[in-house]
Amino acid sequence: RRSRQWGSGQGRVWGRVSPPSPLCHTRSLPLSSVKPPPGSTQVEAVFYFVIYKCKFFFLYLVVNFDHFQILRAIGKGSFGKVCIVQKRDTEKMYAMKYMNKQQCIERDEVRNVFRELEILQEIEHVFLVNLWYSFQDEEDMFMVVDLLLGGDLRYHLQQNVQFTEETVKLYICEMALALDYLRSQHIIHRDVKPDNILLDEQGHAHLTDFNIATIIRDGERATALAGTKPYMAPEIFHSFLSGGTGYSFEVDWWSLGIMAYELLRGWRPYDIHSNNPVESLVQLFSTVSVQYSSAWSKEMVALLRKLLTVNPEHRFSCLAHIQASAQLSGVVWSDVSEKRVEPAFVPNKGRLHCDPTFELEEMILESRPLHKKKKRLAKNKSRDNSKDSSQSENDYLQECLEAIQQDFVIFNREKLKKSKEQPSESVSASETTEEAEAEAEPLHMCSSVCSSGSS
Structure with missing residues (x-):
């Protein structure tokens, strides 16, 4: 049987990128750092930890697919599809990206x-473009993020928008702030391009799509x-x-510079395509x-x-x-960071800035449309219950799904x-003591109550 260890992770296909912070995730609760009240018996200590764990479990596990109303499809990419949704209780609008689990497994x-x-x-x-919720069901993994209705810069280039120097200069400043923040978090995005810059309704730029981003620690490279080859820096190929x-x-x-050039001129400074061999690109940059x-x-x-x-x-x-350059000496950076600089280009608020065929594809061509998910899952569950589980057609796929x-x-x-x-x-995670860890050990027998607790 094939191994599930596809990536560099140990014991899992995907591995971990960084240790998640405890209060954001249901699988990483800081149980070992919580001490029960003084004088508690061992039994009381166990119940204290169970209650603490379950409190966070229910606090962060409440959001799922049923809490959103699906409005329309607005995009798709190699890693999934995107639709506009409204959260039923708050009536706030978001973009929901969903990725089919089986397709993700088949495409590695x-x-x-993750x-x-x-x-x-x-x-x-x-x-x-910030993440608000992540959850899953039997079929898909979901990311619910900020909804930006101004469209991406690729769309506007295709609509023959003529970007002025003032507009592009503001995009450079806003992306410089975003990239500086990512650097403080040790993150290289690796895919800065017009397709991944979304505009809000006021025309401000936001960076999205972190599916090939990486984290490097101090001293690492x-x-x-x-x-994406046309936007990749020469040192990557070298x-x-x-x-x-x-x-x-x-x-x-470098990618930001390529994008800025393209916005101003309508084409990129180097004639590079996805099928160009790496050897020719190295020579191209030198000649x-x-x-x-x-x-x-x-x-x-x-x-x-x-x-x-x-x-x-x-x-x-x-x-x-950037801030020290003479070219941007007149920029008031505090105004840029607070979105007080008005963009020269503001998307038309009276229209949706995306390809209208996305909605038609979802409604007509999609074999598993999102708006029929609830009925489909109920039917699948009924079918699974009537089928002998020992006669699985694909043990490997099932193992990966689990x-x-x-x-x-x-x-x-x-x-x-x-x-x-x-x-x-x-x-505080710094309060961890050997006694607290020892007192937390009996909780393992309660793992069936809160199955998402351990990493």
Whole structure:
């Protein structure tokens, strides 16, 4: 039988990217750091831990598919589909991304989905598309994120929008703040491009799609060939060919420069396509010079040159470089970070900025449409109950599905924010003692009550 250990994780296909913070996730409750009241007997201590664990279990496990009303499909990608939803109790609107479990297993994408989820659960920023909820059912894994109705920059390029220098300069500033935040979290996005920049209704830019992002700690460097070729930095290809020192956060700033150039001119500075061999791309960067439009200001050309410097050591690659540049000396960064700078381009609020065929595909062509999920799951459950479980057609697939069900981390940012605003019992991980760990051991026999408790 094939092994489920597809990625670099140990004992699981997907492995872990980073240790999740305890109060955000139902699978990572800090039980060993909680001490029962002084003088408690061992039995009382056990019940104390069970109650504590179940409190967080029910607090963060309340959100599921039934709590959302599906409104319409708005997009799809290699890792799933996206629709607009409304949360029934708060009436707030979100975008829901859902990924079919079986397809993820067949395409070897489970680890990427888990990595994106774990990264999104740990970050939040004004210029990112932030995760609010994650949950699962028998068929799919769900991410509920900020709804941005202004469309992505690729869509607007295809609609022949003429972006001005002022507009592009604001996008560069907003993305510089986002990339600087990601750097503080040790995250390389690796896929900055117009397709992954969404606009809100006011026209501000937000970075999305972390399914090939990676985390590097101090002193580490990434080495994988990952990204979209026309936007990938030269050092990624060099590292792949030569097996050198790898690459770091500078690659995202190169991608930002490529994107800014494309927004201004309508095409990219290098003629690169997905089928170009890596060897030819390495040669391309050493022989071809970027041509800048004579219609652009000297300040914009100078800024793009610094972003599109082939040598990463001389490239603008952090917020301090951008802020210190003469080209952006007039920017009031506090206004940018608070969204007080009005974008010159504001999407038309009277229309939905996406391909209308997504909705038709979901309603007509999709074999398992989302709006019929409840009936379908009920029918499948009835069929499964009547079938002999020992006659499984695909043990490997079933094993992987069960592993996803067990390892999936449920997240609820709404509850997390409320718990921070109204703290009832503060728990510090630094309070862990040998006695507390010893007292927590009897809880293992109660694991069937709260099955999501251990990592």
